Amino acid sequence: MQVRNIIDKLYNTTNASREELLFLLDNLSEENKEYLIEKSHEVALKNYGNNIYIRGLIEFTNHCIRDCRYCGIRKSNDKADRYRLTVEEILECADIGDRLGYKTYVLQGGEDPYFTDEKMVEIIKKIKEKYPNNAITLSLGERSYKSYELMFNAGADRYLLRHETASRRLYESLHPNSKFENRIQCLRNLKEIGYQIGAGFMVGLPNQNNSDLVEDLIFLKELNPHMCGIGPFIPHKDTPLANEEGGTLEKTTTMLALIRLMLPKILLPATTALGSIDPLGREKGLKAGGNVVMPNLSPTSVREKYSLYDGKICTGDEAAECRACIERRINNAGFNLEITRGDSLVLSDKEREKINNKLINNKNNEIRLDNIFLIN
Numbered sequence: 001m002q003v004r005n006i007i008d009k010l011y012n013t014t015n016a017s018r019e020e021l022l023f024l025l026d027n028l029s030e031e032n033k034e035y036l037i038e039k040s041h042e043v044a045l046k047n048y049g050n051n052i053y054i055r056g057l058i059e060f061t062n063h064c065i066r067d068c069r070y071c072g073i074r075k076s077n078d079k080a081d082r083y084r085l086t087v088e089e090i091l092e093c094a095d096i097g098d099r100l101g102y103k104t105y106v107l108q109g110g111e112d113p114y115f116t117d118e119k120m121v122e123i124i125k126k127i128k129e130k131y132p133n134n135a136i137t138l139s140l141g142e143r144s145y146k147s148y149e150l151m152f153n154a155g156a157d158r159y160l161l162r163h164e165t166a167s168r169r170l171y172e173s174l175h176p177n178s179k180f181e182n183r184i185q186c187l188r189n190l191k192e193i194g195y196q197i198g199a200g201f202m203v204g205l206p207n208q209n210n211s212d213l214v215e216d217l218i219f220l221k222e223l224n225p226h227m228c229g230i231g232p233f234i235p236h237k238d239t240p241l242a243n244e245e246g247g248t249l250e251k252t253t254t255m256l257a258l259i260r261l262m263l264p265k266i267l268l269p270a271t272t273a274l275g276s277i278d279p280l281g282r283e284k285g286l287k288a289g290g291n292v293v294m295p296n297l298s299p300t301s302v303r304e305k306y307s308l309y310d311g312k313i314c315t316g317d318e319a320a321e322c323r324a325c326i327e328r329r330i331n332n333a334g335f336n337l338e339i340t341r342g343d344s345l346v347l348s349d350k351e352r353e354k355i356n357n358k359l360i361n362n363k364n365n366e367i368r369l370d371n372i373f374l375i376n
């Protein structure tokens with residue numbers, strides 16, 4: 001077996017066996033890593049061109065009933081300064097976002113029972129009434145089928161639910177009050193309901209080995225999600241994993257590149273966590289096959305409080321500053337920032353046509369040429 005041949009096989013067929021993927025991860029030299037990045041970048045360009053999509057992230061609550069051992073907003077962290085945005089504050093973020101050219105909002109929070117189905121439906125409907133052509137991505141953790149369905153029917157388009165790790169052993173050691181099967185079932189439910197779904201995992205978790213990462217790749221290949229959020233694990237000082245080592249830029253970009261080769265049409269964010277462990281982390285993520293960035297739209301007053309890990313970047317910048325900064329960075333890295341909803345190419349032509357028709361039918365809204373261009 002040769003690493004270079006496995007990369008070529010992935011590039012040509014999008015497939016590799018467990019054994020080949022493990023061999024590649026165990027034996028990746030600097031030179032072959034460069035080749036891998038080159039190939040993944042080529043595949044990203046072939047599918048999405050030079051364009052990077054932006055999503056405006058609204059971190060609307062840091063209350064959480066879960067106790068994930070790595071996470072700074074876990075239930076048992078008494079030091080977390082808890083907050084919830086009001087409906088009005090969330091709508092204000094949406095207004096600012098639209099003005100700044102965000103055509104997708106990501107509403108993310110801890111698992112907070114305060115935000116009942118009724119409340120979420122109200123928020124989704126209010127945003128959609130005002131901005132029918134903007135997409136709403138939810139990231140609220142595990143909820144019932146019925147709840148996902150209600151929110152989808154209210155107008156939510158996409159749902160991010162990282163599977164965190166496809167290794168049951170690792171999952172169980174990190175999540176004292178969440179079941180592996182349920183998390184995976186939630187992803188399948190979301191897909192069945194009709195959401196564009198995002199899975200994802202952390203790189204460099206304590207006790208994670210290359211075989212575990214291979215399981216992540218195989219799992220993603222089988223699930224075929226529309227998006228995949230991966231980032232390095234970064235310790236948070238007030239969690240049980242405070243003294244563990246974090247994930248590296250090297251390993252995270254390797255995983256990004258492999259996902260791009262295995263799932264060429266996937267949307268792949270260069271995450272804030274990657275930008276937090278290296279000043280040029282997001283740019284390096286984009287060069288490794290990434291094609292999405294998610295700058296922060298949350299009010300600056302709560303940014304520090306949504307503290308999942310130590311050293312998170314961009315906690316002091318106003319939304320407009322973040323927007324300008326990210327565009328500068330994207331351009332400097334040789335990419336172009338694309339102002340559209342940025343739907344996934346994993347969608348079938350029929351699904352894309354359906355979205356297109358819905359946008360055209362939103363008669364109160366100006367039809368943007370760039371939306372039509374994208375959907376077609």
Ligand code: SAM
Pocket residue numbers: 070071072073108109110111139140141142160161162164201202231232233234235236273308309
């Ligand atoms: N509650 C929702 C959920 O469970 O999907 C969304 C919010 S959750 C805080 C968002 C993501 O943050 C998680 O999926 C996890 O991968 C990531 N995260 C949490 N703690 C982290 C850490 N210490 N380092 C890196 N990423 C972390």
